[in-house]
Amino acid sequence: MAATGTGAxxxxxxxxxxxxxxxxxxxxxxxxxxxxxxxLIAPSIRATTGASAAYVVAGAAVLLLFASTFLHELAHALxxxxxxxxxxxxxxxxxxxxxxxxxxxxxxxxxAVIAVAGPLVxxxxxxxxxxxxxxxxxSSLVSLLLASVAATNGFVGLLNLLPGLPLDGGxxxxxxxxxxxxxxxxxxxxxxxxxxxxxxxxxxxxVGWPLxxxxxxxLYMIVWAAVVGAFLWSGATxxxxxxxxxxxxxxxxxxxxxxxxxxxxATDTLADLAAFGDEGHEVVLLGRDGRAVAYVDRRAVLDVxxxxxxxxxxxxxxxxxxxxxxxDRSLTGSAAVRVVAVLxxxxxxxxxxxxxxxxxxxxxxxxxxxxxxxxxxxASAT
Numbered sequence: 001m002a003a004t005g006t007g008a009x010x011x012x013x014x015x016x017x018x019x020x021x022x023x024x025x026x027x028x029x030x031x032x033x034x035x036x037x038x039x040l041i042a043p044s045i046r047a048t049t050g051a052s053a054a055y056v057v058a059g060a061a062v063l064l065l066f067a068s069t070f071l072h073e074l075a076h077a078l079x080x081x082x083x084x085x086x087x088x089x090x091x092x093x094x095x096x097x098x099x100x101x102x103x104x105x106x107x108x109x110x111x112a113v114i115a116v117a118g119p120l121v122x123x124x125x126x127x128x129x130x131x132x133x134x135x136x137x138x139s140s141l142v143s144l145l146l147a148s149v150a151a152t153n154g155f156v157g158l159l160n161l162l163p164g165l166p167l168d169g170g171x172x173x174x175x176x177x178x179x180x181x182x183x184x185x186x187x188x189x190x191x192x193x194x195x196x197x198x199x200x201x202x203x204x205x206x207v208g209w210p211l212x213x214x215x216x217x218x219l220y221m222i223v224w225a226a227v228v229g230a231f232l233w234s235g236a237t238x239x240x241x242x243x244x245x246x247x248x249x250x251x252x253x254x255x256x257x258x259x260x261x262x263x264x265x266a267t268d269t270l271a272d273l274a275a276f277g278d279e280g281h282e283v284v285l286l287g288r289d290g291r292a293v294a295y296v297d298r299r300a301v302l303d304v305x306x307x308x309x310x311x312x313x314x315x316x317x318x319x320x321x322x323x324x325x326x327x328d329r330s331l332t333g334s335a336a337v338r339v340v341a342v343l344x345x346x347x348x349x350x351x352x353x354x355x356x357x358x359x360x361x362x363x364x365x366x367x368x369x370x371x372x373x374x375x376x377x378x379a380s381a382t
Contacts (some may be wrong), residue, residue, distance in 0.1 A: 013091070020077045020087050022100075027093040027335045030219030035166070040220070044145065057141055060150040066092070068153050072160075073097040073116040079117035083110045091264060096231075105338075108179040108187075122157030159228075164195030166235025185250060188243030194238030203229045246334070252371055253332040254340075255338055258352045258361030262382045266293055270301060270309035270317065282362040284351065285318055290325070292351045292359055294318035322347035329354050340368050 023362035027033075043057040070092050076099040077087045084168070086102030101114075117183035129150035136143045163173040170191035196287040206225030210217045264272065273283065283296035300317035325347035327339055343350050344365040352361035 012153040019074055019090055022077065022089050024090045024092065027091065029135050030066075030093060032316065033332045034059075034066075037062050037065075039221075044220075051069045053086070053141065057148075059143050060145055061152075064145065064149050065152050068149070068156070069093070069097050071121050071125065072156070073219070075101050075117040075121040076114055079114045083113060085110065085114070102111055105334075108175040108184075111178075112175035115168040116161075119157045119168050122153045122160070126153030126157060129153065129220075129327060130263045132292050162198055163191065164198045164232065165191040166195060166232070166234060167198075170195055170236075170239070177204035183250060184246070185247035188239055188246060192236045192239035192243055195232055199229045199232035199236060202232065202341040223318075249337060249372065250333040252336060252368075254327055254336050254352055254363060255329050255332075255360075257371055258329070258363045261352070261359055263292065263359040264314070266313075266315055266318070268314050270312045270314060272314070273301070273309075283314075284321075284359045284362065285314055286359070292321050294320045295349065295362055319349070321349060321351060325349070326351045326353050329360055330354075331349060337368070337372065340365060344368075 013025045013030070015023045016026050017024045038055060038058040039063065042054045045054040045057050069088075073090045073092060078098065080087050080101055085106065087099060088102055089100040091098040091100065099114075106114075108221055119198070129146050133143060133146035133150055136146060160167045161172075163167040164170045165174065165188070173194065174184070174187035174191040177190045178184045181187070203225050206221050207217045210221075259282050261284045263284045263286050266285035266287055268285075284292045285294045285296065287293040294315065296318050298316060304312050304317065325343050327336070327343065327350050329352050331339060340350065340363065348365050350363040350365070351359055352363050354360040
């Protein structure tokens with residue numbers, strides 16, 4: 001039932017085709033889930049159709065549910081494509097699915113449009129099936145199937161519009177809070193906590209509603225409520241953790257992660273380092289065009305005897321820098337992480353530039369990775 005996700009997909013099923021340029025993957029547990037659902041719903045159909053036909057109708061209902069789930073995810077994918085977002089994979093299970101999107105930065109509006117597309121398709125399918133069921137008006141197998149399609153799609157559509165993650169309505173709420181606060185993490189946390197509340201509420205309603213009416217809770221409804229509640233709780237918990245991690249990442253900045261540096265001409269010798277005695281600063285070498293070309297390896301400097309330093313060029317103890325591996329000191333949060341991630345593919349060390357494009361520091365990707373890894377733990381502690 002989750003709407004969208006970013007990053008590389010994790011195939012764990014059978015590829016049955018392609019849609020909007022992306023592979024459609026069916027989970028490996030689909031067949032098992034389908035059999036379980038058939039066994040659960042067949043008894044309630046048996047009174048109308050008879051024992052043998054009940055399983056045929058139940059099986060057809062499961063296949064139609066699968067088709068509805070696929071159309072739900074296809075709607076997400078089409079909405080994403082219409083907003084210029086790449087779709088990497090469409091995953092489908094018997095109870096839900098997931099549309100894996102590319103790593104493009106989403107806006108609140110785009111996120112909301114993609115999220116709401118799926119439930120609206122379910123409601124449209126349910127409405128058409130309900131109208132067709134009224135037109136057929138009977139106890140035939142076709143009537144039963146139409147009623148099943150109308151009920152399941154109506155339920156899935158309305159459930160997914162509830163404002164809590166991991167449901168699509170949670171993504172819409174996330175987008176609203178994100179738009180109002182300017183921080184996606186705030187929206188994720190708000191929708192995540194509401195998702196937990198709804199998970200608890202689903203079970204309470206399934207048990208409490210019959211009791212209020214003086215009846216005993218139905219075991220069938222309790223089982224389904226437990227399944228839905230567990231799904232919601234698990235997804236909401238994951239969303240809360242992601243929101244906490246995102247909030248911590250928002251606090252990262254190039255300025256705090258960089259190591260201060262001074263820039264001197266690459267034609268200087270080791271003796272010229274005496275003017276920069278603070279070993280807490282990195283030393284960046286500038287080429288004739290004023291661009292950073294290398295940085296001094298402090299450990300290599302220690303290997304050069306003092307008597308030879310006046311004749312030893314700095315380039316002899318320097319590590320070359322990749323051309324173009326530069327980042328602005330003012331970058332913060334996810335924007336800084338994205339830029340560093342791109343540059344890190346070719347260079348483990350990045351030059352940090354100030355307002356006037358002067359060298360002010362060096363940023364080592366290992367320092368950024370360490371900060372990101374500790375961010376979720378720091379967020380959990382706050």
